[in-house]
Amino acid sequence: MFALCDCNNFYASCERVFRPDLKDRPVVVLSNNDGCIIARSAEAKALDVKMGSPWFRERDRLAGADAAIFSSNYALYGDMSRRVMETLHGLAPDVEVYSIDEAFILLDSAPLQYRAAEELCRHVKNRVLQWTGVPVSLGIGPTKTLAKAANRLAKKNVEYEGIFAMPEGDAADEYLARLDAADVWGVGFRYAPMLKRNGIRTALDLKRASDDWILRRMTVCGLRTVLELRGSVCHPFKTAPEPRKNIRSSQSFGEPVTSVIHLREAVASFMERACETLRGQRSTAGCVSVFIATSPHRDEQQYANGASRRLPSASDCTPTLVTAALECLEEIYVPGPRYIKAGVCLSDLRSARVRQNGLFDAAETERDIRLMAAVDRINSDLGRGSISVAASGRWKPRQWDMKQNCRSPRYTTRWKDLARVRATAGDGPTCRR
């Protein structure tokens, strides 16, 4: 049996942990550059604020509803996620961290002092809330897809108090009949209308669809979903995360950029970030690519292009990869267009344990490897960006830097942002920075 533990409205909940005054107010979190709405508290959802909708379209309405608005604060969300996951690891031996706000727990190996899976889940829910301040919901099922479905029902029905166990076999049918096919894990915005047109409206309809038809219309991925709804495990539990096959780092700019100087800073910065991830998973990259683009939403000259470079030998050395990325940029840059976005991608990743240098190429030296290890250690001890390639322009304000007008303090990762709590007799505690 699997349990899926999912944080409720994760980003919005993180903001509330340090702002108890926001308890009943609508809370909304925006994407980079304060562009789109990417998280909403229950109160904001009740106002029919849509996920992913552009902020400028909702602004007035939300202001009228006394909503609290936040720019995204990934330092905070990342650290809160780590706390939640650590708490889960302390309560069950097998935890698969699936995303920043979700984890699967293998219940078969859970401690025996819990008489039932539901009892363990109740304990998990209370403990995570108590230790981190983040509310979670749990769904239990014999497959991941059914655990996901159970989680969905746990969230939708207040009477379940955030925990729901999907019964096994046909006993699940009455619950699957209450779930839209579109809400099943693996059914996205493309397949949902197709299923509807063909009379498949609920998760139960999907469970009962013919294998042949599903295979034809939704490929083996769709068939796996259907088999999982019937109780056969197709998505196994993964204890250790697989290393990534591609690492991408891209960002929209706070303001459009025309000069190649600014694009170089951005590309170097993004590559530096990608390299940290690369070394973090102990990989090297054999291929570097870069892209730049104008805004498709503006009525002006459009340009988008990309270039890639295969390296003579795979590398994880920031200067080597930044140089390759800047060469790619030179290839595609044209003066004139107002660029709004750039990005880099590392691919053809391999294990850094085996370094194969070309016969005639400059080898990655032991010195480079030690240098990168030192850089990573310094940045880890003193904070990201403490040491950086000069090409990134990190020491000065940069024209393209992200717009974040409402970012909350980095409460848990910066000393100067630490929250101060003042308790006054008779009053509830107040929380201030």
Next chain:
DNA sequence: TCTGGGGTCCTAGGACCC
């Protein structure tokens, strides 16, 4: 005026090999 960022897997078709 203002529209995010980071991933995975599968399939079909083309080019090539013997």
Next chain:
DNA sequence: TCTGGGGTCCTAGGACCC
């Protein structure tokens, strides 16, 4: 006149996830 059978690799496009 008749023209097989078995494979790989790459790419683009499409689906999905958070």
